[in-house]
Structures are given as structure tokens and as C-alpha cells.
Amino acid sequence: MELGRIDRLNDRPPYRQIADHLRAAIDAGQLGPGDRLPSEAELKEHYGVARMTARQAIQELRTEGRVVAEHGRGVFVRQPPPVRRLASDRFAREHREAGKAAFLAEAERSGFRPRVDQIEVTRGEAPSFVRERLQLEGGLVLSRSRRYFADDRPVELAVSYLPLEIAEGTAIAETDTGPGGVYARLEEAGYTLERFVEEVTARMPTSEERSRLELQAGVPVIVVLRTAYDSAGRSVEVCDTVKAAPAFILEYEIKAR
Amino acid sequence: MELGRIDRLNDRPPYRQIADHLRAAIDAGQLGPGDRLPSEAELKEHYGVARMTARQAIQELRTEGRVVAEHGRGVFVRQPPPVRRLASDRFAREHREAGKAAFLAEAERSGFRPRVDQIEVTRGEAPSFVRERLQLEGGLVLSRSRRYFADDRPVELAVSYLPLEIAEGTAIAETDTGPGGVYARLEEAGYTLERFVEEVTARMPTSEERSRLELQAGVPVIVVLRTAYDSAGRSVEVCDTVKAAPAFILEYEIKAR
């Protein structure tokens, strides 16, 4: 692979010029996913700069999320993860009635190995963003927290919040909610689900999210806040999900009316 | 504000410990939006480290998008931009019939000053992601590129692609598409819009997007790819939008069926 030289007359600082060269090599396909970049020592030699300058160039690409450094091995062009496409019908009742929670139904369709861990059920005061969306009586909620895997890669963190008076005493308060998941139990309890509202944002992860999702630097997360409404117009659940952005495409259908 | 000391016995490297202290000060509200962080010289002094180490701590927070460096002034806690909530009915026909394009209708509701620039109309081959979504005859498309502002801040880049045989000869091929925008012109031409499909992803911006949207380091973008279908089931437009993530909440309603 061809790397240029630094133009010392150029206003653009050397480390950016080096980053530009590497970026161009990636875009041109001279460096494909999984390929190793020149080492810091090689860049230092080739461009005649200090090691920290070469390092800064690589840092630039890491922040952009284009390469991943592996201690002791090298720096590699990022291998894009398999993308999961979330269709807007993923909460359709037919899936629940077949006894499958949304995540399992989707794993079956898409052919990935699903797993869930870090399941925790707690009770307490609702955070303000939950209180705004649930019409709460007592202000107390049941929280179900868990982490989702696709093919042994953590891809999503989720916390469901339900009014305590709805969830307490049902399987929703158990670690295992049974076939069809929380939504199936809600419908059995007489809360017929009618519609969901999803609020979608994106941001950089907190350090806790980064470690739980095993994210490299420079990888954003998609946050989806879903509120479930029953046929009486009551909001019965709020679900806060944090997804590794490169692993997802969310698909929504909108009627023009 | 109180900063701790470095624990030299701790495995966590000094620059991360410093970053942790600063992050905690921000989370605790000791440093609010717009406040200046201690300067590199002050951190160097306080913690007894080299300047580059203090700098690396700050770099950490910049990558997380929590602070913004201003050359010659200091490093400041990021001021979150005003958020725009995009409801899923924003393409409703009633808005077009009132002569307003979606962006203008929304500006009126939300009370921000709208502006559009960098409008460019070109003709050429469709990129592959467009070809997949438009059922193209000749493979040629008209592209309408532009940049949207809210209150003088650039917030979104958009490119619309339409089959050339649909757009050519109409106002869609002009810089000014007239009242109601592209969708109004499509309906006048007999393509009654029935539904839209939006595909939502998030990633770090390219350097071109970063400069056009005036983004700081560590700010992701939301990419929305919208395909418009008419009542005959034909896809008549694909719109590729890149939005500054912190400025948007996308809202979608899903029927449970």
C-alpha cells in the first residue's frame, strides 16, 4: 500500500495529513476490514516524525470509529458487525401468541444466537423521564434490567419500568417472565396493548455502557425509549434501551394519511 | 470545586483518574453547562503530572462529547443544543396542502428560525443504496442536496433522489420547488403519496459532515434514509438525511395490531 509524504508547507498539521493518507487507503480498499495498519514505528520511519505524532494520526481514526487498536497486536480496520434490522412490526401480537418475546422471535428470523444475562428486578422510585411517561399512582415502579447478546456479542442494554400495582404479583416480577415475555403477561392481566411510541436518539456511551457493551472508543449508541399504551389509552410500560449503533438499523413505516 | 488526588497504587492510569474526577464534577453539577474546566496548567500543577497527561484526560472527555475545547479560551462543559422532536406525522398531507414543506411547518410549530442553503440540483447515476430502493428504469436520478439550519445552527444535511423521468420538467428540478416542497409537486404530478419507510442508523460523522454541520469531536450523527411510496406501490423518492444527533429526538408510533 502507498502512503504519501507530508507537505511541510501545507497548513494542515502533519498528524492530520497522515490520518488523511490512511483514511484514503481505507476508502480506496487498499486496506480492507480486518487488515492491519502500518505500525506506529513504521509510520514514524516513513514520515520522519516522532512516535507521538504518528500515534495522534491513528487516534484520529479511532475517534472516527474506523479502526480498532489491539494491544500487542496492531491497529486494524474495523470489521463492521452484522447488522440487525428491526422492523416496526416486531411487537406484533402474533409473535407473542406464538410464545416468543420480541428478541427471540427476531433471532429466529435473522438466524443469530440470542442470549440474555444481567437480569435484575428491583423496586423503587421512578426516574423523572419514566414518571413523565407513565401515569403513576404511587410513584413506585418495578424495574427489569437486562443485557442482550447476538452470537455472543453484547448488543443492547434494556430497562423496563412498570407501575408496581400492575407488575407486582405477576410473572413480570420474576426473573423469568415466561413465554412471550412481559408484553404477553400484560395482555393476560387484561392490559390489551394497542400502540407503542418510540423516541429515538443517539449519543456517545457512558463509560459503564461502553464496558457492558464492549464498545471501542468512537462508537456511538442508539437510545430507544419505548412507551406501551393499552386499549384504554393508559401507558403501562416504559422501556429504555441502549443499542450499539453499528449493529442496528431501525425501520419504521409512516402512513401519509 | 474539589478535585481528588491520583492514587498511584491504583491500576487505573493517572490520566483516566483525572478524567474520572472531572466527569464526576460535571455529573455532580459542580461544573455546569458553559463552565470552564481547570486549565491544562492548573491540572498539571494540582496533580503533579506532565502537561500531556493532563491533556490526555481532557481528550477523554472530548471524545465522550462532554466538553468542548476552544483555542485560546479554555475547555468548557458542553451546552446541550435545543432539541427538536420530529413527530411521525410530520409528512402529513395537511401540512403540504397548507403550502408548507415539512421543515417549515415544523419550524412554525417549534418556534425556531428555519433556513436552507447549499441547495444543489444534479443529474447522474444513482448510488447503489438508492438503486436498491427505487425501482429504476434508466438508472438515472435527479439529486437535490441541501443543508438545514435552526436558529442559524446547521442541524441537518439532506439529499433527495428521484427517478429522472419523474422529476425532469417539473419544479422539482428547480432550485426553488415552490410551496409544499418536493412532495407537493409529486402529488400534483399524479403520484399520490401513501406511505414512507424510514431506516434509522447512527454513526460518527465523516470529516466533511463534521465541517458542514459544525460538529465538535465526539458528536455522532443520526442517519435517516426515507423512501416514499405512492398509492400504486411505486417508490418515487429516496431521501438521505444526516442529522446532528444531540439536536434531535425522532418519534415514531407503532400499532400493536
Place this chain on the structure above:
DNA sequence: CAGTGGTCTAGACCACTAA
């Protein structure tokens, strides 16, 4: 002007990986 961050150098020692 003094104080700020931006860039660069030339070293050093360390931890991790793979042969």
C-alpha cells in the same frame, strides 16, 4: 501582554501478543 489550547520532539518504561 499573559494565559489558553494545538502541535511536536525524543526519549523512557510498561503490558500484551505471538513466534
Place this chain on the structure above:
DNA sequence: TAGTGGTCTAGACCACTGA
């Protein structure tokens, strides 16, 4: 073991900001 990236030091010069 040699080669890789991770961290740190103690300087240097520069460009930008604001009093």
C-alpha cells in the same frame, strides 16, 4: 524473544483569545 500499542515525562514553539 521481538514487535506491538499504552502511558508518561519535560521540554519546545505556535496560534488564538481577551484584557
